[in-house]
Amino acid sequence: MTGPAIEIENLTKKYPFGFLNLKNRMSLEGLNMQVETGEVFGFIGPNGAGKSTAIKLLMRLIFPTAGSARILGKPISDVEMHRDIGYLPEQPYFYDYLTAAEVLDYFARFHDLTAADRKERVERMLKKVGLETARKIQLRKYVGLAQAILHDPKLVILDEPMSGLDPVGRREVRDIILELKRDGKTVMFSTHILSDAEMLCDRVGVIVGGKLRGVGAPGTLVDMKTQGMEILFELTGTSNAPLLSKATRTGDRYRLQVAEEELYAAIEQLRGAGARILSVSQVKATLEEFFMNLVEADRAQGAAVEVSGQ
Amino acid sequence: MRRAGVVALNTFREAVRDRVLYNLVFFALLMIAASVAVGQISIGIEQTVIVSLGLSAISVIGLLISVFIGVALVSKEMDKRTLYTLLAKPVRRWEFLLGKFAGLVLTLAVNTAAMALGLLLVMIYVKHTLERSDAVVLVAVYFILLKLALIVALALMFSCFTTPLLAILFTVGLYIVGLYVQELRNVPVNVMSPAMAAFTKWLSYLLPNFENFNVMAMAAHGKAVPGAFILQNTLYTVVYCAIVLTAAAAVFSRRNLK
Numbered sequence: 001m002t003g004p005a006i007e008i009e010n011l012t013k014k015y016p017f018g019f020l021n022l023k024n025r026m027s028l029e030g031l032n033m034q035v036e037t038g039e040v041f042g043f044i045g046p047n048g049a050g051k052s053t054a055i056k057l058l059m060r061l062i063f064p065t066a067g068s069a070r071i072l073g074k075p076i077s078d079v080e081m082h083r084d085i086g087y088l089p090e091q092p093y094f095y096d097y098l099t100a101a102e103v104l105d106y107f108a109r110f111h112d113l114t115a116a117d118r119k120e121r122v123e124r125m126l127k128k129v130g131l132e133t134a135r136k137i138q139l140r141k142y143v144g145l146a147q148a149i150l151h152d153p154k155l156v157i158l159d160e161p162m163s164g165l166d167p168v169g170r171r172e173v174r175d176i177i178l179e180l181k182r183d184g185k186t187v188m189f190s191t192h193i194l195s196d197a198e199m200l201c202d203r204v205g206v207i208v209g210g211k212l213r214g215v216g217a218p219g220t221l222v223d224m225k226t227q228g229m230e231i232l233f234e235l236t237g238t239s240n241a242p243l244l245s246k247a248t249r250t251g252d253r254y255r256l257q258v259a260e261e262e263l264y265a266a267i268e269q270l271r272g273a274g275a276r277i278l279s280v281s282q283v284k285a286t287l288e289e290f291f292m293n294l295v296e297a298d299r300a301q302g303a304a305v306e307v308s309g310q
Numbered sequence: 311m312r313r314a315g316v317v318a319l320n321t322f323r324e325a326v327r328d329r330v331l332y333n334l335v336f337f338a339l340l341m342i343a344a345s346v347a348v349g350q351i352s353i354g355i356e357q358t359v360i361v362s363l364g365l366s367a368i369s370v371i372g373l374l375i376s377v378f379i380g381v382a383l384v385s386k387e388m389d390k391r392t393l394y395t396l397l398a399k400p401v402r403r404w405e406f407l408l409g410k411f412a413g414l415v416l417t418l419a420v421n422t423a424a425m426a427l428g429l430l431l432v433m434i435y436v437k438h439t440l441e442r443s444d445a446v447v448l449v450a451v452y453f454i455l456l457k458l459a460l461i462v463a464l465a466l467m468f469s470c471f472t473t474p475l476l477a478i479l480f481t482v483g484l485y486i487v488g489l490y491v492q493e494l495r496n497v498p499v500n501v502m503s504p505a506m507a508a509f510t511k512w513l514s515y516l517l518p519n520f521e522n523f524n525v526m527a528m529a530a531h532g533k534a535v536p537g538a539f540i541l542q543n544t545l546y547t548v549v550y551c552a553i554v555l556t557a558a559a560a561v562f563s564r565r566n567l568k
Binding site: 085109147 | 313316320323327328390392394395396398401402564566567
């Protein structure tokens with residue numbers, strides 16, 4: 001495979017509503033983008049931004065009002081392209097009457113695998129995604145993840161893979177995504193958690209109000225740049241260093257936020273006061289600030305997030 | 311086709327695990343009660359009573375299963391979103407529908423066969439023998455199964471474009487109308503305008519004819535059913551199901567899942 005894993009052209013989805021369906025709610029507006037082979041691509045945006053809509057369009061669960069897309073060089077209407085892709089829906093749900101192993105075996109049967117091969121893969125997957133120890137609430141997510149990668153697909157599309165998981169679970173999912181990347185797979189996943197995207201993605205696409213607002217490596221997107229530095233330090237006894245008044249104190253520990261260019265001066269001053277520096281970290285825009293900026297910019301331009309009426 | 315088979319086997323497994331076959335216990339109890347009761351009635355009509363009761367029970371139980379589970383086949387997978395994961399596999403929507411249909415027909419076939427066996431056992435118990443002419447009971451059971459397959463196809467089609475409740479109403483409504491198709495054909499032409507007469511005739515051929523599947527009276531009296539009639543009913547069911555399922559696939563293949 002040399003070409004892009006996913007090519008999306010002008011993909012648009014409107015949902016008609018109202019009496020006689022004369023009005024339209026725009027769910028996705030003219031999406032144009034590509035996901036390159038071998039990269040981890042993050043699709044980020046607030047809830048209801050159109051991430052799931054785009055993914056469902058790619059999976060042919062819903063049909064576009066306009067536009068087209070190709071996956072692994074094949075048009076998405078070609079059912080054979082599903083041989084090489086894995087998909088985890090946002091809220092995966094499986095058959096109550098089947099055990100996890102039976103669910104995986106059932107899905108594996110659609111991939112022309114021999115009985116022995118299916119058995120081996122199912123057992124391996126159950127171990128890999130930690131299903132043997134998973135608690136019930138996370139079980140569906142894990143089974144969903146297992147069925148998405150069971151048949152060794154070239155492209156894996158995950159819709160909110162981390163949502164609803166505890167920190168341990170999120171870590172496990174992150175490890176699985178990184179492992180897929182190491183194995184040369186292409187991964188596209190959607191999330192509204194920026195830190196996940198930053199940690200994992202080669203590139204991200206930001207989608208707000210059904211429109212793509214930017215694509216690039218995380219960190220290069222304007223609003224994701226560092227807002228300052230946070231210094232964590234310890235200080236026993238008292239000191240009259242002027243910076244201390246700006247710090248937040250918890251026992252002997254202090255947190256202090258300074259601008260990036262003032263960092264070294266601040267550290268010097270704190271050392272002079274006898275403080276022990278514990279850590280220095282970047283402060284980034286919170287998710288909320290990041291998206292609110294985009295949403296507000298959107299409103300400022302006079303374009304409503306939801307376009308309605310004809 | 312192989313993928314439809316995978317879906318079919320899973321549908322059968324679902325029915326078994328959801329205890330659909332428990333109805334057989336009810337049927338068994340009914341048949342035992344009937345065989346005891348029939349001993350109290352005058353000799354000579356045991357056959358009629360047992361066969362009529364047995365075939366009616368097989369038909370009613372089958373109808374309930376085919377309508378209610380038939381409607382749920384697709385709508386349940388859509389509601390619970392199990393379909394999302396499935397359709398991301400290399401399986402076409404029509405293959406999924408065909409598999410669902412075949413799975414429930416397989417369930418009904420197993421269920422009906424078990425009930426038919428029970429009925430034959432009760433007949434042996436009551437009459438102490440089975441005659442060649444009793445084979446007509448098997449034909450009657452076969453016709454019931456054909457009828458059920460047609461009902462499943464209709465329930466499946468309706469559930470592809472409307473709510474489960476409406477799909478049940480449409481299916482049951484069409485079944486009841488289909489029992490009286492012959493009456494529609496027999497309406498005297500002179501009471502209608504020519505246009506209305508043509509419409510009625512056209513409608514009577516379009517509607518599913520469920521009347522033809524009823525050979526209970528012949529079975530109860532041990533009368534043979536002509537081979538040509540068996541063939542005709544079989545072909546009718548195959549062709550009608552194919553048309554209905556094609557329509558269902560056409561609707562379902564364009565449907566946006568919520």
